[in-house]
Each structure stands twice: as C-alpha cells, then as structure tokens.
Amino acid sequence: MEKSYDCIIIGGGIAGLQAGIQLGRYKHKTLILDSNNGRSNLCKNYRNILGWPEGVSGETLRQSGKKQAERVGVIFKEQKASKLNKSDNIFTITTDQQEFLQTRTVLIATGVMDRLPAGIENLKKCLGETMFICPDCDGYEVEDKKLIVIGSGQAGAGMAITLNYWTKDITYINHEQKELDVSTLQDLKDLGILHISKPILEIIVKDESIFEGVLFKDGQKIMGERGFVAFGGNRVHSELAEKLGVQLEKKHIVVNARTKETNIENVWAAGDVVAHSEQVAIAMGDGVQAAIWIHKRLRSIEP
Structure with missing residues (x-):
C-alpha cells in the first residue's frame, strides 16, 4: 500500500x-x-x-x-x-x-x-576532535601545530600544501603510494613539507580522541599533534x-x-x-x- x-x-x-x-x-x-x-x-x-x-x-x-x-x-x-x-x-x-x-x-x-580506506586502525576515532577533513572548517585548529597529513597521491599533497597557510611543520604520508607529478613534488620541497610514501597500520590515539601520530606497517612511528585526512575519490x-x-x-x-x-x-x-x-x-x-x-x-x- x-x-x-x-x-x-x-x-x-x-x-x-x-x-x-x-x-x-x-x-x-x-x-x-x-x-x-x-x-x-x-x-x-x-x-x-x-x-x-x-x-x-x-x-x-x-x-x-x-x-x-x-x-x-x-x-x-x-x-x-x-x-x-x-x-x-x-x-x-x-x-x-x-x-x-x-x-x-x-x-x-x-x-x-x-573516502576513508579500510585497514587503518583508529582512523575514525579522532575525526572532528584532533583529526580533520575540511581545511576551511578546521585549518584554524592546526595553527602552529606539528601536523601529519594522511592521504593518497595528489589529493593528499594538495591538502598538505593548502595547510601550509596554518602551520609550517607538516609531514605528508602518501598511504597508497600513488605517484606525484614533478611540480607537486617540487612544491612540497619548496614549502619544507616532508613526503613519506608508505602504508600506515594505525593511528596512534590517546584518551579515545587525541591524535598522537601514526604507526607504519614496517613498525616505524611518527608522532604529531594534529592530523588531516585527504584520500580523494x-x-x-x-x-x-x-x-x-x-x-x-x-x-x-x-x-x-x-x-x-x-x-x-x-x-x-x-x-x-x-x-x-x-x-x-x-x-x-x-x-x-x-x-x-x-x-x-x-x-x-x-x-
């Protein structure tokens, strides 16, 4: 009916x-x-x-x-x-x-x-608190912080470059290891943004929602104060x-x-x-x- x-x-x-x-x-x-x-x-x-x-x-x-x-x-x-x-x-x-x-x-x-890829543990735990998606909404929240941008290829690199407005201490982790074009690689270098291309195992989280860094699949850790996500698609x-x-x-x-x-x-x-x-x-x-x-x-x- x-x-x-x-x-x-x-x-x-x-x-x-x-x-x-x-x-x-x-x-x-x-x-x-x-x-x-x-x-x-x-x-x-x-x-x-x-x-x-x-x-x-x-x-x-x-x-x-x-x-x-x-x-x-x-x-x-x-x-x-x-x-x-x-x-x-x-x-x-x-x-x-x-x-x-x-x-x-x-x-x-x-x-x-x-798009938030499966397989990265704790990825959703901090969203809106100490990890963010939208630079227009939350770029202010990473001002002068040690920032880790977690993403894929050009989308993640573009986010890292955008966030350079708010902080100069940025590491971009290219989780899916997608190739970047030559001009983007040069932009990252010119801005002093560290580019790491390897997969993440989990987000390191304190007290349920405080982002502290990432653990790679090879066991390496990188610590930070805030995170941003940009996988594109x-x-x-x-x-x-x-x-x-x-x-x-x-x-x-x-x-x-x-x-x-x-x-x-x-x-x-x-x-x-x-x-x-x-x-x-x-x-x-x-x-x-x-x-x-x-x-x-x-x-x-x-x-």
Whole structure:
C-alpha cells in the first residue's frame, strides 16, 4: 500500500533536517528518509558554527534536529531510498525495505561521503576532535601545530600544501603510494613539507580522541599533534537523481541558485550533494531555501 506525502526528503543530515523543520512549520505532511549513515554521523565536533563557540558534534545536531522536526509533525523512517520514479506529477519512492511512498515534491539531500580506506586502525576515532577533513572548517585548529597529513597521491599533497597557510611543520604520508607529478613534488620541497610514501597500520590515539601520530606497517612511528585526512575519490550520492534525469556536473546536482530546484520540476536538492562546500552553515541555509520554494510550489498546486 502506497503512503502519500506533500514532500519526501531523501537524507536526514544537516540540510535535510533543516528543510524538514521549515516544511513542518508550514504544516506540510513531510517525511524524512534517512539511512543514518552520513558524513555528519562521523564528526565529533564542528567548531565554526555561530552560537557554538566550544563546538557541537554531528550526533548532537542530528539528534536535536530530529526532535525539533518531530515537534512540528515531520515523520522519520530509517530506510534507504532505492528507487525514485515520476509519473503524472507524482513521485514514487521505493525503499530498501520494499515500502512504496508517494509524494508531490522531493528534496534530495543525500550528501557526500569521504573516502576513508579500510585497514587503518583508529582512523575514525579522532575525526572532528584532533583529526580533520575540511581545511576551511578546521585549518584554524592546526595553527602552529606539528601536523601529519594522511592521504593518497595528489589529493593528499594538495591538502598538505593548502595547510601550509596554518602551520609550517607538516609531514605528508602518501598511504597508497600513488605517484606525484614533478611540480607537486617540487612544491612540497619548496614549502619544507616532508613526503613519506608508505602504508600506515594505525593511528596512534590517546584518551579515545587525541591524535598522537601514526604507526607504519614496517613498525616505524611518527608522532604529531594534529592530523588531516585527504584520500580523494569521495562519493557523491547522486545516483537516484541521475536515474531520474536530474542534471549533474562532476556528479554534483545542478540547481537553480535562487530556488534550489533541479531541472526536473518539483525536485529540489540541498547540501553537499549540490555544492561540495563541507560547511554545516551552508547546508542549513540551502535546506531552508529549498523548503521555502517547495512551500510556494505546494501552495500553487493545492487542489
């Protein structure tokens, strides 16, 4: 049996939650589908958000956001959308639990997932506390620290070069031993960045979340005060949108800058699946903006 909604939001991260809160306040029948396996699940501390000077974890934002959305009537299902079809201006979403859901509008907020290779022990333990992913969010946290950048090939080298703005004591560990071009090697040398190309066995961690260095597979250790991760090849979760015919650019969803609507009528997108900004504040803003225009559309098509 199919269940019908005014809007279904695919993805319950920061953009999806903020959009859900806004749509709930408009009194629209709104459902958030969330597999509970997004980037915001991993970050233990966002420190650059207005009103949270000591930082706030992704888990806290998600939990409090869910409660806030439920207060205004938003429904949640911990399921993954596996199919998205459109027929006669009605969308049907099939979930991984073979539930069929219908809606008049869709917001895709499926986000991006960083590539974190298996086999490096403790890699996720310090994320957001003493190991970081986004230089715009957390470059400040490594200022004048002994920094170890853990990555792969050009992506990791590029991160090390970027972070030279914040600290001059940088070691770049090319875990996957991918070749660097000559100009990048010269840039690393000119900036005094030590480049080591060999695999890591584990991250050395103190008190559950304090990064202290790395242990290589050959037994060597290198100690540091902070870590950054940059393996490249992050996955943009735009597969559902692509199958529906939504326009993509480098796997990211293309939207109207003002309304956040895609080229498919009544389909919107928000958050990192649109622009890989990695900024919570931008994801929140995108979610609200999309919700405002979804509300306008729902008002215009009301029977």
